[in-house]
Amino acid sequence: xxxxxxxxxxxxxxxxxxxxxxxxxxxxxxxxxxxxxxxxxxxxxxxxxxxxxxxxxxxxxxxxxxxxxxxxxxxxxxxxxxxxxxxxxxxxxxxxxxxxxxxxxxxxxxxxxxxxxxxxxxxxxxxxxxxxxxxxxxxxxxxxxxxxxxxxxxxxxxxxxxxxxxxxxxxxxxxxxxxxxxxxxxxxxxxxxxxxxxxxxxxxxxxxxxxxxxxx
Amino acid sequence: xxxxxxxxxxxxxxxxxxxxxxxxxxxxxxxxxxxxxxxxxxxxxxxxxxxxxxxxxxxxxxxxxxxxxxxxxxxxxxxxxxxxxxxxxxxxxxxxxxxxxxxxxxxxxxxxxxxxxxxxxxxxxxxxxxxxxxxxxxxxxxxxxxxxxxxxxxxxxxxxxxxxxxxxxxxxxxxxxxxxxxxxxxxxxxxxxxxxxxxxxxxxxxxxxxxxxxxx
Numbered sequence: 001x002x003x004x005x006x007x008x009x010x011x012x013x014x015x016x017x018x019x020x021x022x023x024x025x026x027x028x029x030x031x032x033x034x035x036x037x038x039x040x041x042x043x044x045x046x047x048x049x050x051x052x053x054x055x056x057x058x059x060x061x062x063x064x065x066x067x068x069x070x071x072x073x074x075x076x077x078x079x080x081x082x083x084x085x086x087x088x089x090x091x092x093x094x095x096x097x098x099x100x101x102x103x104x105x106x107x108x109x110x111x112x113x114x115x116x117x118x119x120x121x122x123x124x125x126x127x128x129x130x131x132x133x134x135x136x137x138x139x140x141x142x143x144x145x146x147x148x149x150x151x152x153x154x155x156x157x158x159x160x161x162x163x164x165x166x167x168x169x170x171x172x173x174x175x176x177x178x179x180x181x182x183x184x185x186x187x188x189x190x191x192x193x194x195x196x197x198x199x200x201x202x203x204x205x206x207x208x209x210x211x212x213x214x215x216x
Numbered sequence: 217x218x219x220x221x222x223x224x225x226x227x228x229x230x231x232x233x234x235x236x237x238x239x240x241x242x243x244x245x246x247x248x249x250x251x252x253x254x255x256x257x258x259x260x261x262x263x264x265x266x267x268x269x270x271x272x273x274x275x276x277x278x279x280x281x282x283x284x285x286x287x288x289x290x291x292x293x294x295x296x297x298x299x300x301x302x303x304x305x306x307x308x309x310x311x312x313x314x315x316x317x318x319x320x321x322x323x324x325x326x327x328x329x330x331x332x333x334x335x336x337x338x339x340x341x342x343x344x345x346x347x348x349x350x351x352x353x354x355x356x357x358x359x360x361x362x363x364x365x366x367x368x369x370x371x372x373x374x375x376x377x378x379x380x381x382x383x384x385x386x387x388x389x390x391x392x393x394x395x396x397x398x399x400x401x402x403x404x405x406x407x408x409x410x411x412x413x414x415x416x417x418x419x420x421x422x423x424x425x426x427x428x429x430x431x432x
Contacts, residue, residue, distance in 0.1 A: 196419065
């Protein structure tokens with residue numbers, strides 16, 4: 001999300017010549033980058049579209065050419081944040097399944113540790129008021145779940161999928177609490193989470209199918 | 217939340233004489249009840265304050281006398297939903313700890329099963345854009361966590377509190393997925409969740425304190 005350590009040494013978008021002609025894609029990227037920075041430190045309702053446009057050196061009207069409403073703009077920013085999270089938490093198919101899983105969880109926990117404020121602002125404890133944002137959030141969970149099922153090499157039954165998805169909810173809560181309260185070390189938390197998944201999957205085998213069960 | 221089976225046989229608020237004089241408290245309650253019903257089936261941004269006022273038989277201006285903005289009104293409705301959830305998921309100190317825990321989880325899972333749409337609309341996968349809503353959501357988690365620590369009779373260390381909180385995130389995800397996809401039975405899910413908590417707490421004993429750990 002915003003303020004990644006690696007980017008601090010490169011010029012911030014605002015240091016670029018303002019208002020210069022950018023391609024449509026570059027302009028969108030610039031506006032989203034500004035949003036990631038601004039929304040890292042203030043809630044959406046405190047974000048002024050005028051200040052985003054001013055930061056980009058363009059008119060308010062031009063911003064609305066790219067994003068028809070503030071809600072569209074916000075969704076684009078959150079979508080970019082989700083992409084960064086999912087890029088960080090890749091499963092590397094070159095390594096052993098256990099290590100794939102461990103490194104994916106470590107990347108996720110580390111991402112939340114580095115980006116706690118924007119993460120909680122974008123994704124936690126929602127006013128589920130915005131279906132776009134909910135869809136982005138559910139998309140993160142779905143992608144992480146599929147990657148985990150792949151890395152764990154368990155059969156992707158409805159019960160294991162439900163379990164892995166719920167386990168990601170557990171991991172998110174652990175990662176946020178750890179980042180906020182420094183309860184334990186990252187390494188210990190990652191190990192704890194990976195072990196917990198083994199326990200949960202072992203027990204999930206015993207879950208009976210519901211009479212009206214779906215087969216997804 | 218809205219549309220409780222037990223209430224279907226009693227007159228809906230709209231069946232009451234419209235616009236009649238109510239006490240301030242009764243008027244607030246009436247308006248919140250209308251919101252619970254309307255927001256069960258549509259997202260907040262599709263809710264019109266005019267239609268709420270019309271349903272109550274009062275003017276838009278009078279509604280804003282009770283709730284200064286739409287956001288205030290929405291927060292009041294979500295707060296009422298949270299209260300209903302927490303009332304449903306009580307820990308009964310009269311019964312054995314295991315049974316306290318089981319019945320609390322069963323009530324929570326049952327509540328989400330009966331109120332899936334409003335629950336997800338109000339509480340899931342947020343646009344964390346509204347700090348009030350986030351606070352209500354975190355409040356539910358905190359209350360359930362304290363009740364669980366009480367019922368489980370484990371020592372309330374930072375690690376066990378973090379674990380129990382994360383376990384509620386797991387239970388929420390399980391309950392929502394079960395209600396949506398009927399993966400397994402409620403009874404099996406409740407047993408699964410309670411067993412998972414034992415596993416998680418047993419492993420949490422091994423978590424080392426972080427060097428900068430908080431002591432909450």
